[in-house]
Amino acid sequence: MHACAHQVPTADNPAARLGAILGTLALAGRDKLTLSASPEISSVGLWIEQLIAESTGKEGKGIIPIAGETLGAPSVYGDDRLFVHISVGSIDADTESKLSALEAAGHPVVRRTLHDTLDLGEEFYLWELATAVAGKVLGIDPFDQPNVQESKDNTKHFLEVYKKEGELPDQELGAEGHGLKAYCDAETRDQLGAGVSLDAFITAHLSRAHAGDYVALLDYIQETSEHEQVIQAIRTHLRDALHVATTTGYGPRFLHSTGQLHKGGPASGVFIQVTADNAVDVPLPGEPFTFGVLKQAQALGDFQSLSSRHRRAIRVHLGEDVSAGLKTLLEIVRSGFPVAQGTTR
Secondary structure: OOOOOOOOOHHHOHHHHHHHHHHHHHHOOOOEEEEEEOHHHOOHHHHHHHHHHHHHOEOOEOOEEEEOOOOOOHHHOOOOEEEEEEEEOOOOHHHHHHHHHHHHOOOOEEEEEEOOHHHHHHHHHHHHHHHHHHHHHHOOOOOOOOOHHHHHHHHHHHHHHHHHHOOOOOOEEEEEEOOEEEEEOHHHHHHHOOOOOHHHHHHHHHOOOOOOOEEEEEEOOOOOHHHHHHHHHHHHHHHHHHOOEEEEEEOOHHHHOHHHHHHHOOOOEEEEEEEOOOOOOOEOOOOOOEHHHHHHHHHHHHHHHHHHOOOEEEEEEOOOOHHHHHHHHHHHHHHHOOOOOOOOO
């Protein structure tokens, strides 16, 4: 707090410097803030992700935080990246080698060093102030979250429909196969083609990701180590094959973080919402619907918010076997987008 106080000259203020870097590079096209950290504080990326996404993603602007995406070779990245690494003590040799290679290739790299894990409090404060500065540079109000309430309102609407009709409304079926179904809005179905195979439908959707875009996996499934491993394999393959940034988040919690960015930020996202049948459902006391119906309504409400803004989005329903469905999705991605040899991490 002392280092970032208003009496400190701006050039010597670490939060002002970081905020100026974030905002200025975003305006210059490097709006994919790619975060990495030492293993003992690896989850700090998720905290920074929600701070940056919810604070800056509005009015068609925003910084897209990329958390949990492993560092790769320079060849897998476009020119839309800013890399920030946060280490506890010295950076390990392997990570430093990768960061140095990225710098040599022309990518901007910021290194933040903590003396020990107790310095996280300082880091939190610095990022909060830096985010406010970045918002000023971008010309937006970083203390507003206009699109979070919208998804809540959509969810309430779908729950009212369920109360009256006993079921949630259907979406347009784009394609099905391998036990999976892909849903979308009418506009997307017309763009991707009706009557095509599931593989072709998903491949055509992801092919809409171009330089400067990002692919987001919106996962309305249980967070387990097994599921996470496959999801990370999907996003890494897409990064290496398409050379675009990737994000992933579990619903409905991401609605209060990257959800604001998805709707209010730049229209550079290509979204795959992932849903599945409920293995176990739980009644909600005092309500005529279950927890599973509530979760499904939240997914539909989020999708409607994306659709109303003509965001590129589909929903892939995995069915009963979530693990098998995710692995099928991974195989479709691998088959549709082969990675050139020598470009993987």
